[in-house]
Amino acid sequence: MSFNFTVSPSFPAERISDWYIFNTWLQRSLSIPIHLELHDGFDAQRAAIAAGQVDLIHANPFDASLLVREKGFRAIAQPDGAPDEMVVVTALGHPAQAIGDLQPGTRIACANDPCVNTIGRILLEPANLNADNTVEQQRGTYIQVAKDVLRGQVDVGFMPVGAYRGLSSIVRRELKVLVTSDIQVIHHVFLIGRDLHSRADDFVRILLSMHETEKGQDLLSALGATRWQPIQQEDVEFMIDIISTLTQ
Amino acid sequence: MLDMPPLSNAGGAIEHRLDYADGSSRRVFVTHVETPYPQGRLIVSRTDTRGIITQCNQSFVDMSGYERSELIGQPHCLLRHPDMPAAAFRDLWETVQAGRQWHGYVKNLRKDGGHYWVFATVVPNVRDERIVGYTSVRREPSREKVAQAEATYREWIRS
Numbered sequence: 001m002s003f004n005f006t007v008s009p010s011f012p013a014e015r016i017s018d019w020y021i022f023n024t025w026l027q028r029s030l031s032i033p034i035h036l037e038l039h040d041g042f043d044a045q046r047a048a049i050a051a052g053q054v055d056l057i058h059a060n061p062f063d064a065s066l067l068v069r070e071k072g073f074r075a076i077a078q079p080d081g082a083p084d085e086m087v088v089v090t091a092l093g094h095p096a097q098a099i100g101d102l103q104p105g106t107r108i109a110c111a112n113d114p115c116v117n118t119i120g121r122i123l124l125e126p127a128n129l130n131a132d133n134t135v136e137q138q139r140g141t142y143i144q145v146a147k148d149v150l151r152g153q154v155d156v157g158f159m160p161v162g163a164y165r166g167l168s169s170i171v172r173r174e175l176k177v178l179v180t181s182d183i184q185v186i187h188h189v190f191l192i193g194r195d196l197h198s199r200a201d202d203f204v205r206i207l208l209s210m211h212e213t214e215k216g217q218d219l220l221s222a223l224g225a226t227r228w229q230p231i232q233q234e235d236v237e238f239m240i241d242i243i244s245t246l247t248q
Numbered sequence: 249m250l251d252m253p254p255l256s257n258a259g260g261a262i263e264h265r266l267d268y269a270d271g272s273s274r275r276v277f278v279t280h281v282e283t284p285y286p287q288g289r290l291i292v293s294r295t296d297t298r299g300i301i302t303q304c305n306q307s308f309v310d311m312s313g314y315e316r317s318e319l320i321g322q323p324h325c326l327l328r329h330p331d332m333p334a335a336a337f338r339d340l341w342e343t344v345q346a347g348r349q350w351h352g353y354v355k356n357l358r359k360d361g362g363h364y365w366v367f368a369t370v371v372p373n374v375r376d377e378r379i380v381g382y383t384s385v386r387r388e389p390s391r392e393k394v395a396q397a398e399a400t401y402r403e404w405i406r407s
Contacts, residue, residue: 099287123288125367128390182289184305237375238303238383242292245349245369245385 002033003055003196006048008063008188009039010113012166013141018222019058025219029206030199041112041140055193056203060084061186062115062247065240068233073191074200075236077207079225083187085161086116088123089175091149096156099126099179104133107154109145112138118246120158123179143167150174162224186239189231204230249323251275252361261361264330269338278330281362283311291366291386297379299324299341313359324384329357333404344372344382353389353397365394 005026007019016038023036034056039045045063048054049071059067061084067073088099096102106129110117124134137154139145142163149157150171161180164172192203210216211227220226251274261277268274291311293304301319309316312327319326328337332355343350351369358364366386373381389397 122290122387126285126287126388126390128392179288182286182307184307185290185292237373238294241371241373241383242290242385244371245351245383 002035004048004053005034005036005056006045006054007036007038007058008060008115009041009045010060010115010160010163012162014166015223018219022219022223025215026206030202032199042114043112055195057191058188059191060113060115060188061239061243062118064189064191064236065243067191067193068236069240072194074197075231075233076190076192076200076203077228078187078189078231079220079223080227080229081225082161083184084115085181085183086119086123087159087161087164087180088120088156088178089146089149089159089164090156090178091152092174092176094152094155094176096178097176099123102127102129102155102178104129105135106133106156107135107137108156108158109137109139109148109154110158111140111142111145113160116158116160119181119183122246123181146171146175185242189236189239190228249274249326252277252359266325266328266330267334268325268328269334269341276330276357277361278357278363279361281360283358283362283364285364285366285388286310287388289388292383293324294373294381294383295324296381299382301326302381311356311358311364313362318359327356327358329355329363331355331363331398331401331405333401335404336401340370344370345379347372347374347379353393354386355398355401365389365397367393 005023019038020036023034027034039048057067068075090096102124110120139148142159145157145159146167148154156178190207192200207228208230211220249272261279264276264278266274266276286307289307291307293308294302296302301322301324304319309319312319336352340350349369349371354366354368355363356366367389368384368386370382370384372379373383
């Protein structure tokens with residue numbers, strides 16, 4: 001029997017091959033067959049979760065909420081480094097200099113990432129902007145979001161800090177960051193489903209020691225981290241409580 | 249909870265006495281100085297079931313004006329501003345103790361006697377079907393909503 005592994009589809013496209021290498025490393029380290037399935041978007045990923053086709057996942061905080069509270073997944077580790085933050089950008093020549101300058105009717109470009117979009121919406125609240133007085137246009141990738149902003153087809157774009165930094169310097173020079181979130185307390189987390197609970201200690205052991213080998217360090221670096229950190233179930237429960245305050 | 253010491257460098261600070269639901273009271277000194285909400289941040293804290301602060305993030309510390317060590321172990325009502333009607337907090341407690349989420353606009357008192365406005369959401373922390381504490385997350389409110397809340401709370405206190 002092969003276990004199904006997936007990654008919340010908010011990571012930069014250039015890391016796809018690194019996740020395949022990570023999956024190979026994981027299989028060899030645990031001596032169990034693991035199939036990596038990277039879904040095209042959040043809808044496809046949610047459908048796979050609903051169909052019971054996910055056994056382990058590197059999940060964004062919003063997916064973690066669903067998986068832990070409703071599907072019995074268990075937290076194993078979280079990557080170190082900066083927490084999950086996002087930016088609201090506009091074109092350099094746009095008249096808005098701050099969120100407070102945005103007006104009703106503001107056009108927003110975003111990807112289909114509920115985590116980023118929820119935080120983005122919260123960052124627009126000080127300007128009294130909400131779903132009723134803005135126009136949202138969903139795009140397939142963050143590069144398309146940036147293009148829409150640069151072409152003036154929208155007023156602002158939502159994107160994770162990682163995706164913004166991944167844009168070319170030429171593109172970034174033409175963009176202006178109106179606000180960067182500084183939430184500090186929500187992170188991606190590595191989770192395993194019920195069928196793997198009996199192997200939880202093995203997962204913890206190999207992930208927490210991954211940085212001790214040169215190959216492990218290289219792989220972690222490719223994935224944007226330097227090591228996995230231990231996480232207690234209560235840490236995840238606390239993060240889920242925080243998420244629940246953002247989604248109502 | 250300790251009284252707030254008189255402010256040494258804030259001319260015009262007004263002394264108030266806050267009475268709490270448990271019968272205790274506290275003397276505070278209040279100025280009109282508002283600290284702007286820091287853009288992009290969320291203020292996060294957690295309390296036990298009695299409202300004692302057990303955990304908070306750096307934004308909570310920064311905005312309160314206290315040191316972290318002065319906050320942990322203190323009742324959350326340390327931040328209560330005299331312009332907030334007791335009825336608002338009564339509603340908050342009744343809602344979360346019933347296992348539901350509460351949200352509303354809150355004017356918080358800083359250690360220096362100034363204040364800051366937030367849009368607060370409080371959720372019960374339910375573990376094994378039991379409430380073990382409460383998590384509160386505050387975000388930046390629009391000035392229009394703050395003006396509405398100020399008018400409403402003034403009316404509540406007057407009546």
